[in-house]
Amino acid sequence: MIKYAIFDLDGTLLDSSQMWRTLGARYLEFMKKTPREGLAEEMSEMTMLEGARYLRRNYDIPFSAEEIMRHITRMIERYYTDEVRLKDGVPKLLAALRSHCVHMCIATASDERLGMKALTRLGVGDFFAGAVSCSNYGAKTSPDVFLAAADLIYALPEETMVFEDSLHAVKTAKSAGFATAAVKDIAESDQEGLKNAADFYAENLGEFADNIKEILRFTPLN
DSSP: OOOOEEEEOOOBBOOOOOOOOOOHHHHHHHHHHHOOOOOOOOTTTHHHHHHHHHHHHHTTSOOOOOHHHHHHHHHHHHHIIIOOOOHHHHHHHHHHHHTTTTTEEEEEEOOOHHHHHHHHHOOOOGGGEEEEEEHHHHOOTTTTHHHHHHHHTTOOEEEEEEEOOOOHHHHHHHHHHOOEEEOOOTTTTTTTHHHHHEEESSTTTTTHHHTHHHHHHOOOOO
């Protein structure tokens, strides 16, 4: 039986994947530079510092990598504070889970403070007990951030559904004994793999609300 839920933030609750994908181009346009084709793919696996160094080196940016990072961080903060929107079906699913007394929290690769601020602005922040970030626990190739999120709400993995949009994150959560529900997002290119890996799959989170009793009855295999 599922009594707890852990949600990813970007691409799952927040419609923010395109922002992250185009962040380098946004910064270059702000600097009056023209991004070259394929920039998003080139930067997709870089840390923020690596990306800043890449932009400085390849686009003749007249700032240090550290200064570029500060500029980009301010852009991200403005986006979460003013622009980002919920993905389709989020309020419907959160209300369905709350109606069944499911306790919820966030496990994100982003800044948990900014994430919670955005969710509060969008009217759904009070559904969550809090958030943990990969910046403190490592990437979602390791289950540590999911286990930390479970600790936050006093949950056992086998009683917890992890909602994600990323194939590697779903595989990691499953390997740690969590149940998994995957939602479609542009950031994941292998939707067939995601569908096959997750215990549940939907085009948007609202579809899970329509099957909430089936989801809550689910027990992951050990």
